[in-house]
Amino acid sequence: xxxxxxxxxxxxxxxxxxxxxxxxxxxxxxxxxxxxxxxxxxxxxxxxxxxxxxxxxxxxxxxxxxxxxxxxxxxxxxxxxxxxxxxxxxxxxxxxxxxxxxxxxxxxxxxxxxxxxxxxxxxxxxxxxxxxxxxxxxxxxxxxxxxxxxxxxxxxxxxxxxxxxxxxxxxxxxxxxxxxxxxxxxxxxxxxxxxxxxxxxxxxxxxxxxxxxxxxxxxxxxxxxxxxxxxxxxxxxxxxxxxxxxxxxxxxxxxxxxxxxxxxxxxxxxxxxxxxxxxxxxxxxxxxxxxxxxxxxxxxxxxxxxxxxxxxxxxxxxxxxxxxxxxxxxxxxxxxxxxxxxxxxxxxxxxxxxxxxxx
Amino acid sequence: xxxxxxxxxxxxxxxxxxxxxxxxxxxxxxxxxxxxxxxxxxxxxxxxxxxxxxxxxxxxxxxxxxxxxxxxxxxxxxxxxxxxxxxxxxxxxxxxxxxxxxxxxxxxxxxxxxxxxxxxxxxxxxxxxxxxxxxxxxxxxxxxxxxxxxxxxxxxxxxxxxxxxxxxxxxxxxxxxxxxxxxxxxxxxxxxxxxxxxxxxxxxxxxxxxxxxxxxxxxxxxxxxxxxxxxxxxxxxxxxxxxxxxxxxxxxxxxxxxxxxxxxxxxxxxxxxxxxxxxxxxxxxxxxxxxxxxxxxxxxxxxxxxxxxxxxxxxxxxxxxxxxxxxxxxxxxxxxxxxxxxxxxxxxxxxxxxxxxxxxxxxxxxxxxxxxxxxxxxxxxxxxxxxxxxxxxxxxxxxxxxxxxxxxxxxxxxxxxxxxxxxxxxxxxxxxxxxxxxxxxxxxxxxxxxxxxxxxxxxxxxxxxxxxxxxxxxxxxxxxxxxxxxxxxxxxxx
Numbered sequence: 095x096x097x098x099x100x101x102x103x104x105x106x107x108x109x110x111x112x113x114x115x116x117x118x119x120x121x122x123x124x125x126x127x128x129x130x131x132x133x134x135x136x137x138x139x140x141x142x143x144x145x146x147x148x149x150x151x152x153x154x155x156x157x158x159x160x161x162x163x164x165x166x167x168x169x170x171x172x173x174x175x176x177x178x179x180x181x182x183x184x185x186x187x188x189x190x191x192x193x194x195x196x197x198x199x200x201x202x203x204x205x206x207x208x209x210x211x212x213x214x215x216x217x218x219x220x221x222x223x224x225x226x227x228x229x230x231x232x233x234x235x236x237x238x239x240x241x242x243x244x245x246x247x248x249x250x251x252x253x254x255x256x257x258x259x260x261x262x263x264x265x266x267x268x269x270x271x272x273x274x275x276x277x278x279x280x281x282x283x284x285x286x287x288x289x290x291x292x293x294x295x296x297x298x299x300x301x302x303x304x305x306x307x308x309x310x311x312x313x314x315x316x317x318x319x320x321x322x323x324x325x326x327x328x329x330x331x332x333x334x335x336x337x338x339x340x341x342x343x344x345x346x347x348x349x350x351x352x353x354x355x356x357x358x359x360x361x362x363x364x365x366x367x368x369x370x371x372x373x374x375x376x377x378x379x380x381x382x383x384x385x386x387x388x389x390x391x392x393x394x395x396x397x398x399x400x401x402x403x404x405x406x407x408x409x410x411x412x413x414x415x416x417x418x419x420x421x422x423x424x425x426x427x428x429x430x431x432x433x434x435x436x437x438x439x440x441x442x443x444x445x446x447x448x449x450x451x452x453x
Numbered sequence: 454x455x456x457x458x459x460x461x462x463x464x465x466x467x468x469x470x471x472x473x474x475x476x477x478x479x480x481x482x483x484x485x486x487x488x489x490x491x492x493x494x495x496x497x498x499x500x501x502x503x504x505x506x507x508x509x510x511x512x513x514x515x516x517x518x519x520x521x522x523x524x525x526x527x528x529x530x531x532x533x534x535x536x537x538x539x540x541x542x543x544x545x546x547x548x549x550x551x552x553x554x555x556x557x558x559x560x561x562x563x564x565x566x567x568x569x570x571x572x573x574x575x576x577x578x579x580x581x582x583x584x585x586x587x588x589x590x591x592x593x594x595x596x597x598x599x600x601x602x603x604x605x606x607x608x609x610x611x612x613x614x615x616x617x618x619x620x621x622x623x624x625x626x627x628x629x630x631x632x633x634x635x636x637x638x639x640x641x642x643x644x645x646x647x648x649x650x651x652x653x654x655x656x657x658x659x660x661x662x663x664x665x666x667x668x669x670x671x672x673x674x675x676x677x678x679x680x681x682x683x684x685x686x687x688x689x690x691x692x693x694x695x696x697x698x699x700x701x702x703x704x705x706x707x708x709x710x711x712x713x714x715x716x717x718x719x720x721x722x723x724x725x726x727x728x729x730x731x732x733x734x735x736x737x738x739x740x741x742x743x744x745x746x747x748x749x750x751x752x753x754x755x756x757x758x759x760x761x762x763x764x765x766x767x768x769x770x771x772x773x774x775x776x777x778x779x780x781x782x783x784x785x786x787x788x789x790x791x792x793x794x795x796x797x798x799x800x801x802x803x804x805x806x807x808x809x810x811x812x813x814x815x816x817x818x819x820x821x822x823x824x825x826x827x828x829x830x831x832x833x834x835x836x837x838x839x840x841x842x843x844x845x846x847x848x849x850x851x852x853x854x855x856x857x858x859x860x861x862x863x864x865x866x867x868x869x870x871x872x873x874x875x876x877x878x879x880x881x882x883x884x885x886x887x888x889x890x891x892x893x894x895x896x897x898x899x900x901x902x903x904x905x906x907x908x909x910x911x912x913x914x915x916x917x918x919x920x921x922x923x924x925x926x927x928x929x930x931x932x933x934x935x936x937x938x939x940x941x942x943x944x945x946x947x
Contacts, residue, residue, distance in 0.1 A: 110853060112860040119842035120857040121850035130838075131904070138843035146839045154836050291690060294798040296805055322837040351792060358784045361772050362691055365647060365780070368900055369691050371837065375896050376695025379827060383699075383807040 129326035160191035165271045168196040170210030173277030175339035200229035202237025210340040228265040250346035278318040281325040287377035303377040471756045488725040505552040516553035519670040529676030602633040605914035613909040618831040620893045621880040647776040648905035667923045680728035683799040694897035699806045711917040817891035821898040830896035
């Protein structure tokens with residue numbers, strides 16, 4: 095009896111149907127439907143297209159100057175991890191000639207930020223980039239857990255947002271860096287445009303889509319290279335590149351109204367995926383009518399580069415928002431505290447503890 | 454529960470609860486009318502247009518307004534009712550004289566023409582005849598939506614290059630045998646419900662505006678409520694047409710059509726009224742009978758105390774089957790209870806917007822929606838979208854590519870490329886077209902063509918060649934013609 099070799103189930107050549115081929119190269123099997131336009135792409139084409147689009151955004155807006163030091167706002171989440179990876183990759187590939195530093199802010203949310211900071215520390219090793227961490231505790235003498243225990247969970251995003259923004263600037267200034275890059279993506283951008291219209295935030299309407307924000311009074315500028323990158327594509331890219339990121343959402347509740355706008359955008363995206371960039375295009379073309387001059391009213395005009403009288407940070411009013419919030423917090427701070435008290439450690443810690451439970 | 458507006462001595466029972474206030478029928482009608490009239494008297498132009506101007510012999514001071522009436526939309530019907538009341542009032546106060554005439558324009562399709570005419574007959578009998586006996590105040594016009602194609606002498610064949618999103622257009626004149634119809638356009642070219650709705654709505658708006666232009670109207674009165682306007686504003690943003698918001702809401706300047714200035718302004722008299730108030734008004738005045746879709750009207754949310762809406766048909770619809778407009782409407786309905794101020798905030802914010810500064814040297818008009826183009830949409834999209842593939846590396850990949858080329862899919866792509874090259878060549882060779890270098894589409898229409906139209910290729914009428922929408926031979930006898938058609942006794946004819 096002649097010997098028949100058994101078929102090899104692992105290395106058996108896979109027959110690819112023509113309809114399964116990538117819509118760009120037409121020569122490899124498509125693996126994903128691109129969230130931006132639902133075209134079917136192979137892994138190679140998707141990664142190339144995604145990287146090149148970000149490179150094009152950087153070049154078209156002249157984001158970086160040769161020899162510039164750039165601080166990447168790194169939280170350990172998907173956006174900032176992909177951002178750090180991408181900037182290093184593009185800097186090597188296209189020779190931008192920039193020096194990249196990871197800059198992290200520790201808000202003091204036990205069970206959330208400590209875990210994500212561990213991710214950033216691993217990223218530092220993986221990419222060989224320097225890392226600096228600044229904490230709310232050092233800068234303001236408050237942790238987010240303490241703030242939430244005093245001000246309640248509903249306002250958590252207001253405090254965190256104001257303090258984090260300032261902390262990134264202060265951190266960069268301490269490192270002598272004048273350019274902070276953040277991982278804000280197209281979804282964030284579109285959501286902001288919609289929110290500004292829905293809430294009637296006229297002051298922010300025109301500038302909400304600017305890729306670089308800069309003030310004449312501050313040496314630090316901010317930019318968003320992911321302005322046109324879909325959040326889903328960032329996740330897919332991180333997945334294909336096997337990047338190490340922290341995927342848990344902050345446990346302090348996001349604002350309820352923002353949730354409704356997010357849901358609306360999700361529904362729209364289901365029927366027209368391009369709606370996210372379409373909203374950004376609309377946002378870029380929103381202009382305000384010239385204000386009618388009112389001679390009788392003496393209005394204090396906004397002066398770019400105004401400084402806070404308390405801390406000297408950039409502010410449109412005489413006292414900056416952070417100082418105002420801090421003043422409110424100090425008034426409510428407990429006069430007496432229990433030694434080694436951990437009750438202020440927030441919901442995140444309890445959630446982590448629950449996750450570790452097993453039966 | 455008693456009405457909060459009635460005098461203390463004669464309180465009526467409240468029937469409507471709106472903006473935290475209880476109204477009786479009469480007070481609610483007054484409340485709604487006042488809101489609309491306030492908008493109609495908002496500036497000198499409109500005040501002069503609507504009021505009775507003395508000496509009465511000066512016929513040029515009689516305003517001529519166009520009221521696009523849709524018998525499936527409560528807004529325009531309520532608007533007509535309030536305009537009618539104003540005319541009755543003027544007639545009484547000024548001894549059989551009125552300050553303006555009303556052209557009512559209804560756009561129909563082949564399917565609904567007969568039912569529209571039936572309902573219009575009812576409306577003519579109940580409302581318009583009475584005043585027309587005194588003077589020719591009302592004229593009723595019907596236009597078939599296919600006139601959009603019939604009244605234009607040439608069409609553009611628009612196509613988008615899928616490599617760099619550049620738009621090419623080839624125009625050709627229309628013969629009688631190659632006329633297009635709405636049905637053909639929607640079924641042959643559109644890939645989604647949203648694009649069908651958008652194109653239909655563009656056609657209707659263009660027809661109405663061209664009619665007003667040709668008919669010499671001084672103003673078009675649109676029946677959009679505050680809710681509807683907010684929905685349109687957000688929809689414009691979502692469709693990448695944010696730059697058009699300021700022009701859309703503009704009631705201060707004269708409109709332009711195909712870069713030519715017009716003699717009419719656009720007005721939204723119902724912009725201070727919520728859609729729930731309009732629906733309730735219709736019920737209070739018992740006017741739902743004029744609508745061709747009574748069931749749908751009854752299912753819309755209202756603010757009546759006793760009569761709650763019947764369950765809506767739309768609630769059962771799946772998101773993926775909805776259009777962008779429907780999703781936006783649903784969003785506003787969902788948030789109305791928790792964030793009631795959003796609707797007015799959106800409109801107030803949009804009213805503060807101006808036209809953006811153009812980034813191109815010469816602004817031009819979109820060949821589909823006729824809106825002004827401020828930026829180069831193709832360049833913008835090309836900058837943020839890469840369409841070149843990762844190179845083929847192995848022989849297996851080469852083999853698969855060859856197979857794809859020979860397949861049906863590859864051939865259909867070849868067909869698209871051939872069509873593209875053909876239109877491109879004609880478009881470049883066409884030296885007569887002085888506007889060849891102009892932008893051809895706005896961003897929103899570029900996206901529509903790129904994502905929801907088959908083969909990214911659409912045939913669309915050239916609106917600048919549209920004419921004879923208003924037929925001069927029967928213009929003066931328009932109403933009487935219709936009255937004859939409705940078999941109303943001959944006494945009322947001129």
